[in-house]
Amino acid sequence: MTTQTSPQPQDATVDRELFGTQWSEWHDRHEQNRASEHGFLAVTGLHWLSGIPARFDDAPGLWSTSDDGPVVVLAEDETLVIDGVPVSGEHRFGPIEERGGRLASFGDAVVEVARRGGNDIVRPRHPEHPLRTQYRGTPAYLPDPRWVAAGRFVPFDEPRAVTVGAAVEGLQHVYDSPGVIEFELRGERFSLVAFNGYTPGALFVLFTDATSGVTTYAANRTLSIDAPDDDGLVTLDFNRAVNLPCAYTDFATCPLPPAENRLPIGIEAGEKTPSERG
Structure with a gap:
């Protein structure tokens, strides 16, 4: 703002x-x-993480969370780029502070890993999302x-x-x-x-x-x-x-x-x- x-x-x-x-x-x-390319109009889903691993249609990996923070487990053909470094297999993000977040990219999209209201969430952002491409102001x-x-x-x-x-x-x-x-x-x-x-x-x-x-x-x-x-x-x-x-x-x-x-x-x-x- x-x-x-x-x-x-x-x-x-x-x-x-x-x-x-x-x-x-x-x-x-x-x-x-x-x-913008990865602004809020590009968000395609709001996924609430729990201790039970879950896969989402709009992001790679199997996602879960605990007191130690969000975790993603990537399949053999899946990769995320975090802080400019490609990662595969299991990646632990560590605890995320309230209203904080991390971004991981894949292809032309990114996934936001964040904490809101005491909950860890995942929000993928795809530039081709219709809400963004059809936005007229x-x-x-x-x-x-x-x-x-x-x-x-x-x-x-x-x-x-x-x-x-x-x-x-x-x-x-x-x-x-x-x-x-x-x-x-x-x-x-x-x-x-x-x-x-x-x-x-x-x-x-x-x-x-x-x-x-x-x-x-x-x-x-x-x-x-x-x-x-x-x-x-x-x-x-x-x-x-x-x-x-x-x-x-x-x-x-x-x-x-x-x-x-x-x-x-x-x-x-x-x-x-x-x-x-x-």
Whole structure:
């Protein structure tokens, strides 16, 4: 999830043409990543590993797991390439940390070996998967500076473990939340529980709003936020709210927003429900 600083909505000198161009360039990059050769649109299955070895139609090998981590046993005519090294026979991946994963390639495909919600999983990714080859892009609201909000990050005394649901029934995710983001939009004040982003100091929020299930995906959207400045100030550009993989495929284990992040207003900005979900 990437972000890029946007003009504050209070700035009367916002160049709307430039604002739209910057958004279009950003969204084009986001779409390219989404539809990349081994991106999430290429996933062909979500396989839950257990102590009983199992073979899957879309990946080589016989797969199982234990406290020592996932194991694959390859037949004589099967090979995987892991970290650039061809492997055959039995390969032990070792314990995988929560939300971590490894990639192994075979032919033009890869298999993701990961851990989600305390479970080890296998997700093969094939470039020729129809969801990817037939993808024509995600509809979105036209970018508008009025959906850029100034906010303040309010840290907790200590990070708090927040348990949230998942796109897969019965699965839960636990995230460490460093604090909340307070902001004002359309004359009203709101607060969102924030989670740590993918770069030092960065944040992201999961949320729903009054458009969810109407024009935007019902379960969730996410917004990346740059690291707060020295005064805790942040910018929330809802034009850059995007869908998670579960908006496109049932082979995703995406987290759902915490109850506190269900906004009562309609955020008519960012990505809409993809055509893949009707």
